[in-house]
Amino acid sequence: MIDPNSGEELLNEAKAIIPEVYKDLAKPAVSEVGSVAGRTVKVLLAPIRGLLWGWEQIEKVVEEGVKKKFEKIPEERRKTPDPEIAVPLIQALGYTAQNETLREMYINLLANSMDIGKEKVVHPSFVEIIKQMNSLDAKVFEKLSSIKSYQKILNPTISIKGKNQFFVDATPEWYMGWTIDGFNEFDVSASLIRLSKFGLIELMYDRSQTGVTYNELRNTPFLSNLLNRYKSGHPNEELEIGGTESIVYVNEYGIQFRNACQ
Numbered sequence: 060m061i062d063p064n065s066g067e068e069l070l071n072e073a074k075a076i077i078p079e080v081y082k083d084l085a086k087p088a089v090s091e092v093g094s095v096a097g098r099t100v101k102v103l104l105a106p107i108r109g110l111l112w113g114w115e116q117i118e119k120v121v122e123e124g125v126k127k128k129f130e131k132i133p134e135e136r137r138k139t140p141d142p143e144i145a146v147p148l149i150q151a152l153g154y155t156a157q158n159e160t161l162r163e164m165y166i167n168l169l170a171n172s173m174d175i176g177k178e179k180v181v182h183p184s185f186v187e188i189i190k191q192m193n194s195l196d197a198k199v200f201e202k203l204s205s206i207k208s209y210q211k212i213l214n215p216t217i218s219i220k221g222k223n224q225f226f227v228d229a230t231p232e233w234y235m236g237w238t239i240d241g242f243n244e245f246d247v248s249a250s251l252i253r254l255s256k257f258g259l260i261e262l263m264y265d266r267s268q269t270g271v272t273y274n275e276l277r278n279t280p281f282l283s284n285l286l287n288r289y290k291s292g293h294p295n296e297e298l299e300i301g302g303t304e305s306i307v308y309v310n311e312y313g314i315q316f317r318n319a320c321q
Contacts, residue, residue: 117152124166125173132174140172143183151190160194164320171319181319188257188316198239199250200259200309204317209268209306210235212251213276217289218301225301230285233262235307236276244281251307259313267304277302 129137148165155161168189172181189197203210213234216225231248238247254260267273276282277300290298309317 120156125170128170136175138175144172147186160197164189167320185316185319195242195250200254204309209308212305212307213302215302220297220299236279261308261310263306265303266306273304
C-alpha cells in the first residue's frame with residue numbers, strides 16, 4: 060500500500076529542489092554569457108528557457124505517464140518510490156521531458172520503482188545513465204537489447220592488398236551493418252562506445268563467434284560504397300575491405316537497466 064504522507068513529503072521535497080535547479084541552470088548562465096558577448100548571445104540562448112519545464116508541466120507528465128503502468132501493479136505491491144531515485148529523476152525531467160525517447164525511459168523507471176516486485180531491478184545509478192544518454196544512445200541500446208545473445212560486429216578497415224597498411228578514420232570503428240533513422244554508421248559506432256562506457260554493453264575486440272560468417276557485414280552497400288570512393292581516389296593501389304571480427308552483447312547490468320526502464 061502507498062503511504063499518503065510519505066508520498067506528499069516526496070513531492071514537497073521535489074517541489075522545493077526544482078526551482079533552485081532552474082535558478083542555477085538558467086539565470087546565471089544567460090546573465091553571465093550575455094554580459095560578455097552582448098545581446099546576440101541572449102537571443103540565441105532564449106529558446107533554452109522554454110525547454111526548462113516547470114513543476115506543473117512535470118507533474119502532469121509524470122502523473123499521466125506513470126498512471127498507465129501503475130494501474131497494472133497489484134495493490135499489495137504498490138509503494139512510494141525511494142527519494143534517491145524519484146527526486147533526481149524529477150529534476151532531470153525538468154530539462155529532458157521534451158525528449159520523448161528519454162522521457163519514456165524516466166517514466167518507466169519511476170513507475171517500476173513504485174513496484175515492490177521490482178525492487179531488485181531498479182537502481183539509483185540508472186537515473187544518471189539516462190541523463191548521459193541522447194536519443195540515439197537510447198535507440199541503439201533498445202535495438203541491441205532486443206537480442207539476447209552475442210551479436211557479430213566488425214572493426215572494418217580499407218586496406219591495401221598485400222601490405223599491412225590501411226586508411227585511418229576511413230570506416231566506423233565498430234560496425235553492425237545497420238543504423239538508426241536520422242543518423243549514420245559513424246554515429247552508431249560512437250554510440251556503441253558510449254554505451255560501453257556506461258557499462259551496459261561489452262564490445263569484445265577480436266572475439267568472433269565460432270562458425271559464424273562475417274561476409275555479409277563486409278559486403279554491405281555502405282562499406283562497398285566507401286571502398287569504391289577510396290579506389291577512385293587511389294587508382295594505383297589495390298584496395299579491399301579488411302578488419303577484425305568481433306562480438307558485442309548486453310551484459311547483466313545492461314539487462315537489469317533494460318528491465319527497469321521498459
